[in-house]
Amino acid sequence: MCLIGLSLKAQDKKIYTAQDVKDEFVRTWLAYKQYAWGHDVLLPITKTNADWYKESLHISPIDAYSTMQVMKLDKYAKEVEQYIKDSVSFDKDIYVKTFEVNIRVLGGLLCMYQYTNDPRILAQTKDFGDRMLKAFNSPTGIPYYWVNLKTGAVKGSQVNTAEAASYMFEMGILSYYTKNPAYYQAAKKANLCIWNKRSKINLVGNVINNETGEWIDRNSYIGAGDDSYFEYLLKTWVLFKDPQLKNMWDISIAAINKYIPEQTNTGVWYGYVNMDTGEKTKSTVTLYDAFWPALYSLGGDIKRAEAFDDTWDGLWNKYGLEPSGYDYKKEEPTYPVYDLNPEIIESAYYLHYYTKNPKYEARGQQYYRDILKYCKTDIAFSSIADVRTMKQNNELPTFFFAETMKYFYLLFGGNPDINLKEYVFNTEAHPFKKSGFVPKEVNKRLGINN
Known part of the structure; x- marks a missing residue:
């Protein structure tokens, strides 16, 4: 009994390697291929599959591809490339969520073209971008929530801030690759509309009507619903150096830092405030907020990054997830x-990369152990229905392939050639090499006037 107890304790503190993560990625990918090939997602407990819409958009393979490249899984990457070229058409009479397909499908395809330089991949990417671009045909330039990939019909005039203005990164890259500024300019117009609707204290709201330009929800916060709006101000500037974006980021982050943080005995939290007054309105947060230490780090504010990361690490350890x-x-x-x-x-x-402090890798080790403990199934991994009971719920989001396993792999030392000095990651963790975008060409192809 004692020996078993000691063995379990030792297993709990096992140090995992990038190869361990890679092996689990492959195990899960092979399960997807066996039980869900051709569909958007694997259902890991029932060993079946599901699609986001009435027809598949092949989101899992498109999302997984860049992680295969980072992990040097060439065989699997080539299978996905061939599948996209030979078996995929986006001429589908379905309404898709503009925001979600931008970061996953368009972002994933752009990354695939970056790695292959294959004109057939670029043709697929441009075709998808052209279909998605029709969502931006609104009176304000802010995209509709839904767009039909075949007909270009749109619906859903109420969008949150992230859904309104998180497109400059991918559409800027598409403009660069196609030498057509229309994509970047459409995305930037949406951003400028949100920017011009900010309050006198430089905060933006949460939900806006894309036909009237009026705020429907005047709460301001940084979590799910607003997060990638801010993320792309900074990351798009880092990649393309559009000076307007740096100014927008600097003003926005100063307002966030002034009005939103709230110190409690469990850490510093970023809840909801009124966009006009800065008055605190709600004390609810989302786990999407936990990416902000990464964004603070990228922006050079390590002090705030570390303090905020401590808060989220504390919440993780309170439940185990x-x-x-x-x-x-x-x-x-x-x-x-x-x-x-x-x-x-x-x-x-991000914090491990910028500070070299081993405690951040140690935190990652704990997160990985907990995911193995609670989320692993016999063929893959499953989401958890309730962190208080750890009941699995038979879902495997595509970002597990794109983001979760990629960041574990990089944190544990896998492929140091992919790093934050040379690459910028989109919000779905698809990495783009800075040197692939020549500054003079950027300005011309994206239509940036310095």
Whole structure:
């Protein structure tokens, strides 16, 4: 009995390597191929599959591809490339969520072209971008929530800030590769509309009507629904050096730092405030907030990054995984699901890269052990329905392939050639090499006027 106890204790503290992560990625990918090939997602407990819409968009392979490249899984990457070229058409009479397909499908295809330089991949990417571009045909330039890939019909005039203005990164890259500024300019117009609707204290709201340009929800916060709007101000500037974006980021982050953080006995939290007054309105947060230490690190604010990361690390360790929604004043989950999210792992990777402090890799080791303990199934991994019970719920989000396993792999020392000095990651963790974008060509191809 004692020996078994000691053995389990030793296993709990095992140090995992990048190769261990790679092996688990391959195991899960092979399960997808066996049970879900041709479909968007694997259902890991029932060993079946599902699609986001009435027809598949092949989201898992497109999302997984860049991680295969980072892990040097050439055989699997080539299979996906061939599949996209030979078997995939986006001429589908389905309404898709503009925001989601931008970061996953368009972002993944752009990354595939970066790695292959294959004109057939670029043709597929441009075709998808052209179909998605029709979502931006609104009175304000802010895209509609839904766009039909075949007809170009649109619907859904109410969008949150992230859904309104998180497109400059991918559409800028598409403009660069196609030498057509229309994509970047459409995305930037949406951003400028949100920017011009900011309050006198430089905060933006949460939900806007893309036909009237009026705010529907005047709460301001940094979590799911607003997060990637801010992320792409900084990351698109880092990649393309559009000076307007740096100014927008600097003003936005100063307003966030002034009005949103709230110190409690469990850490510093970023809840909701009124965009006009800065007054605190709600004490709920989402686990998507946990990527902000990464963004602070990229922006050079290590002090705030470390303090915020401590908060989220504390919440993870309170349960053994993170709840998707949490009320930091009541100290209880508002939405107890854990969907194999990557954000806290992403932040550990960024902080480890910038500070070289081994505690961030140690945190990543704990997160990995916990995911193995609670989320691993006989063929793959599953989301958790409730972090208080650790009941699995038969879902495997595509970002597990794209983000979660990639950030673990990089944090544990896999492929140091992919790093934050030379690459910028989109919000789905597809990496793009800075040197692939020549500054003079950027300005011309994207239509940037310095």
